[in-house]
Amino acid sequence: MHEISKKDRMKIPRQPMPEQPGSERMKNFKEVNLGFTEELAKLEALRCIQCPKPVCIEGCPVGVKIQEFIQLVADGDFLGAAAKIKEDNVLPAICGRVCPQEEQCEIKCVIGKKGEPVAIGRLERFVADYERETVGIRTPEVKPKTGKKVAIVGSGPAGLSCAGDLIQMGHDVTVFEALHDIGGVLIYGIPEFRLPKTIVKAEVDALTALGVEFKTNAIIGMTDTVNELMENGYDAVFLAVGAGLPYFMNIPGENLNGVYSANEFLTRVNLMKAYRFPEYDTPVFNVKDKNVAVFGGGNTAMDAVRTSKRLGAKNAYIIYRRSEVEMPARKEEVHHAKEEGIEFILLTNPLEFIGDENGWLKAVKLQKMELGEPDASGRRRPVPIQGSEYILDIDMTVIAIGNGSNPIIQKTTPDLQFDKWGNILVDQNSMKTSKKGVFAGGDIVTGGATVILAMGAGRTASKAIDEFLKNSETW
Amino acid sequence: MHQIKHAEFLAPDVKKFVIHAPKIASKRKAGQFVIIRISEHGERIPLTIADSNSEEGTITIIVQGVGKTTKAINSLNTGDHFLDVVGPLGKASHIENFGTAVSIGGGVGTAIAFPTAVALKQAGNKTISIIGGRNKELVILENEMRHVVDEVYITTDDGSYGSKGLVTDKLKELIESGEKIDFVLAIGPIPMMRAVAETTRPYGIQTVVSLNPVMVDGTGMCGGCRATVDNKTVFVCVDGPEFDAHKVDFELLMKRNRTYIIEEKTSMHEYECKLEKAIEDVKKN
Numbered sequence: 001m002h003e004i005s006k007k008d009r010m011k012i013p014r015q016p017m018p019e020q021p022g023s024e025r026m027k028n029f030k031e032v033n034l035g036f037t038e039e040l041a042k043l044e045a046l047r048c049i050q051c052p053k054p055v056c057i058e059g060c061p062v063g064v065k066i067q068e069f070i071q072l073v074a075d076g077d078f079l080g081a082a083a084k085i086k087e088d089n090v091l092p093a094i095c096g097r098v099c100p101q102e103e104q105c106e107i108k109c110v111i112g113k114k115g116e117p118v119a120i121g122r123l124e125r126f127v128a129d130y131e132r133e134t135v136g137i138r139t140p141e142v143k144p145k146t147g148k149k150v151a152i153v154g155s156g157p158a159g160l161s162c163a164g165d166l167i168q169m170g171h172d173v174t175v176f177e178a179l180h181d182i183g184g185v186l187i188y189g190i191p192e193f194r195l196p197k198t199i200v201k202a203e204v205d206a207l208t209a210l211g212v213e214f215k216t217n218a219i220i221g222m223t224d225t226v227n228e229l230m231e232n233g234y235d236a237v238f239l240a241v242g243a244g245l246p247y248f249m250n251i252p253g254e255n256l257n258g259v260y261s262a263n264e265f266l267t268r269v270n271l272m273k274a275y276r277f278p279e280y281d282t283p284v285f286n287v288k289d290k291n292v293a294v295f296g297g298g299n300t301a302m303d304a305v306r307t308s309k310r311l312g313a314k315n316a317y318i319i320y321r322r323s324e325v326e327m328p329a330r331k332e333e334v335h336h337a338k339e340e341g342i343e344f345i346l347l348t349n350p351l352e353f354i355g356d357e358n359g360w361l362k363a364v365k366l367q368k369m370e371l372g373e374p375d376a377s378g379r380r381r382p383v384p385i386q387g388s389e390y391i392l393d394i395d396m397t398v399i400a401i402g403n404g405s406n407p408i409i410q411k412t413t414p415d416l417q418f419d420k421w422g423n424i425l426v427d428q429n430s431m432k433t434s435k436k437g438v439f440a441g442g443d444i445v446t447g448g449a450t451v452i453l454a455m456g457a458g459r460t461a462s463k464a465i466d467e468f469l470k471n472s473e474t475w
Numbered sequence: 476m477h478q479i480k481h482a483e484f485l486a487p488d489v490k491k492f493v494i495h496a497p498k499i500a501s502k503r504k505a506g507q508f509v510i511i512r513i514s515e516h517g518e519r520i521p522l523t524i525a526d527s528n529s530e531e532g533t534i535t536i537i538v539q540g541v542g543k544t545t546k547a548i549n550s551l552n553t554g555d556h557f558l559d560v561v562g563p564l565g566k567a568s569h570i571e572n573f574g575t576a577v578s579i580g581g582g583v584g585t586a587i588a589f590p591t592a593v594a595l596k597q598a599g600n601k602t603i604s605i606i607g608g609r610n611k612e613l614v615i616l617e618n619e620m621r622h623v624v625d626e627v628y629i630t631t632d633d634g635s636y637g638s639k640g641l642v643t644d645k646l647k648e649l650i651e652s653g654e655k656i657d658f659v660l661a662i663g664p665i666p667m668m669r670a671v672a673e674t675t676r677p678y679g680i681q682t683v684v685s686l687n688p689v690m691v692d693g694t695g696m697c698g699g700c701r702a703t704v705d706n707k708t709v710f711v712c713v714d715g716p717e718f719d720a721h722k723v724d725f726e727l728l729m730k731r732n733r734t735y736i737i738e739e740k741t742s743m744h745e746y747e748c749k750l751e752k753a754i755e756d757v758k759k760n
Contacts, residue, residue, distance in 0.1 A: 178696075179692060180519075188696075216559070217561035218561075219564070222563055222564060223498055223502065223562070223563075244696040245695050254708065255702075255708060255731065261697060261698040261699075264691060267692065268691060277741075278745050280516045281516055281742060282519075285734070286737070359727065359731065406695050408713065
């Protein structure tokens with residue numbers, strides 16, 4: 001197989017991801033994508049022409065040695081490929097599922113200039129799943145103990161990637177998590193059908209096996225403050241608390257029953273398993289045969305609307321104020337949503353939620369928009385069309401327009417500097433904050449972004465923390 | 476896991492738990508709450524910390540069994556464990572020397588008002604407590620309150636103990652008797668808190684209530700606990716739980732607390748069926 005010429009390699013089409021059919025999967029919470037078989041993976045790996053200067057790596061926030069692991073896949077050394085990925089990425093099964101590869105590594109892929117890029121994400125997922133399912137996740141070597149202790153606040157992607165790096169460098173690592181389960185947005189936010197919780201658990205367990213200590217139910221700022229962590233023997237602190245304060249739209253009727261933030265709706269369903277009520281005690285609005293509208297155009301909006309469909313909604317709408325081109329959601333998610341029967345109402349904005357006398361949501365007043373001049377984000381600004389208002393009957397709505405920063409750390413850490421939105425100010429190269437010994441990364445620095453960007457920030461911080469622990473005089 | 480050091484019923488369906496939670500015990504201030512979960516399938520419910528002992532490393536909570544989770548909690552005994560106890564959450568009560576401070580507790584609300592009454596006394600206030608209950612059995616913490624505050628009044632709906640009537644009748648009586656009241660804290664069922672707010676409003680007496688919306692995470696992350704105060708949306712878990720009673724939209728709070736009324740009945744029904752089956756199984760054996 002290795003003798004195959006570059007030309008022949010380029011003739012192999014991009015291998016599609018096997019998936020549950022749309023009609024089937026909208027009735028269950030099982031994973032949509034089924035993953036490559038060994039044959040598909042090898043075939044797809046052969047499409048990589050092994051560039052001498054692989055540009056794909058430039059697109060990866062954690063710098064996975066992409067062409068090397070893909071060569072190992074082509075050679076059939078799947079475990080070797082897994083080890084290669086894990087030199088740079090401690091959560092490959094998660095990243096292989098939820099990273100927007102099409103905007104990162106795959107957009108750089110040379111093969112993609114003429115045809116479709118190598119399916120790097122699908123291969124990463126295959127390799128991680130292969131290892132876990134055959135021999136179990138193998139842990140990399142850990143350097144001798146340094147005697148230094150690091151506190152990581154938040155167990156989402158930024159915290160986990162930082163923890164994985166620091167433990168391998170020989171430092172003691174404790175991760176503090178506010179909720180009762182580990183994983184942050186990977187657990188409460190991203191649904192089971194896109195990222196099974198057993199996979200998050202397996203990758204977290206691998207970190208535990210490396211020696212990372214996890215403390216749940218610990219809200220830093222309340223249970224302990226940042227200063228108390230430092231007084232209690234932690235030599236450095238990494239704040240990776242995420243963007244945990246949902247935005248609402250400030251329109252009338254937003255406090256009616258049946259109006260959820262995406263965080264609440266998804267937390268009830270994912271973390272608290274409300275989709276299995278009453279087997280699990282936490283309920284969520286019963287959408288069976290009801291109409292649901294989700295406002296927003298990002299991945300979270302897609303997660304929420306697809307979840308509502310699986311819970312039995314008759315009609316599930318995405319309502320977005322711009323057009324499909326401007327939607328921040330991954331194309332794959334939009335495509336999957338459409339396959340599952342989600343209706344897209346574009347260039348439309350809500351003006352008011354209308355309720356009944358008992359305070360239950362019954363309808364929403366909408367207004368049509370048209371695209372005007374580009375705004376600060378570079379996307380064309382939606383402008384209301386006067387006289388286009390109409391009423392849509394809905395029983396439940398989810399507002400998925402993003403998150404602000406949670407105020408708890410800010411209120412309890414007076415000597416830390418924040419910007420006007422409440423995001424922590426850091427030096428981008430080191431993730432150092434204004435407070436000596438304290439680093440920050442992920443959504444609490446950038447505002448709501450992606451899993452892999454948060455992991456990249458965790459990785460950048462781990463290097464700077466390691467240097468700081470070796471020489472803590474300078475800041 | 477948090478061991479229950481001591482559990483006892485204070486009234487029918489009202490149980491006191493002293494729980495091992497040293498970190499929270501050393502940190503908590505009056506007015507703050509914890510979120511508790513008792514099993515892997517359990518929901519997260521907020522409960523105000525009624526008391527704590529930092530030397531023993533314990534906190535006290537008082538639970539009224541109304542739904543499945545609270546009834547299941549109340550089936551636990553000394554030596555059993557809570558799976559998750561997280562806190563302290565929320566803002567502490569604003570305490571200062573107002574002059575004369577009245578704390579009003581309706582039913583289990585007395586347990587929530589208790590720590591703030593203690594703090595008000597410690598801040599130098601003349602403290603008066605009004606404890607209300609539907610009947611004598613439901614009047615709780617009378618002795619504890621008598622140890623702390625200067626005056627205690629009891630009201631019961633049926634007149635089986637103290638004076639017959641509502642807490643607001645006693646409050647109005649105190650105000651009209653010429654007692655100069657500078658501050659009122661009212662904690663209990665929503666209609667009671669609303670009635671207290673309406674009683675003090677004409678007199679311009681500063682009045683604070685502690686709100687009890689449905690919560691999930693308790694850290695501001697989900698926004699499920701939102702309420703309207705002074706025509707603005709607040710997240711009770713991080714902006715409260717205590718608010719100016721004269722500015723709270725109680726009507727909205729009441730409606731929002733009925734969001735899961737059908738599901739609560741389903742849960743309760745299943746729980747009772749299981750209990751009955753368990754009892755039958757025991758009888759058979």
